[in-house]
Amino acid sequence: MNEATLPPPRKHGRLVVRLLLLAVGFFAFGFALVPLYDTFCEAVGFNGKTLRDATQAKDLPPSAVDYSRKLGVQFTSTLMPGLPWEIRPLEPAIELHPGELRTTRFLVRNLSDQTIVGQAVPSVSPTVAARSFQKLDCFCFTQQTLAPGESREMALTFVVDSGISKDISELTLAYAFFPAPPKP
Known part of the structure; x- marks a missing residue:
């Protein structure tokens, strides 16, 4: 295959930004789980x-x-x-x-x-x-x-x-x- 038949390189900047935002969101959600779980347990007397x-x-x-x-x-x-x-x-x-x-x-x-x-x-x-x-x-x-x-x-x-x-x-x-x- 020569260079003339290869597709042009794609820009993945938007995809990278979206993936980084998703990773930050998951990280924040992980930190929020502990207080949310404690609040839930206290509210219903669970655990x-x-x-x-x-x-x-x-x-x-x-x-x-x-x-x-x-x-x-x-x-x-x-x-x-x-x-x-x-x-x-x-x-x-x-x-x-x-x-x-x-x-x-x-x-x-x-x-x-x-x-x-x-x-x-x-x-x-x-x-x-x-x-x-x-x-x-x-x-x-x-x-x-x-x-x-x-x-x-x-x-x-x-x-x-x-x-x-x-x-x-x-x-x-x-x-x-x-x-x-x-x-x-």
């Missing part, structure tokens, strides 16, 4: 996200205690890879009346020879119970820094709303603990 926490609880009327029934609440914890801690609830399970204010504690110990920062992420199951679980004070609100070999009791103060469905007699609060970068 164990509780609808009420300390910032919202102060605006709510106190929940009347329902002495006519009891709920079982179990506490569990999971460590993610890279976090050399030992974590366990001091009370693995409790019974309470809906609307009753309760405080429980978790024991955390840094098993390494380095200062480590961790973050707890809560999850409530069954998922529909997350709408009624109000954390008033929780170690999961902030990152936790433990020195080498340090042990600490971390408190959780909560209320299970008295309006929780009568079909729910037991719920589980699970914490996943992740390594977190130290604060600047």
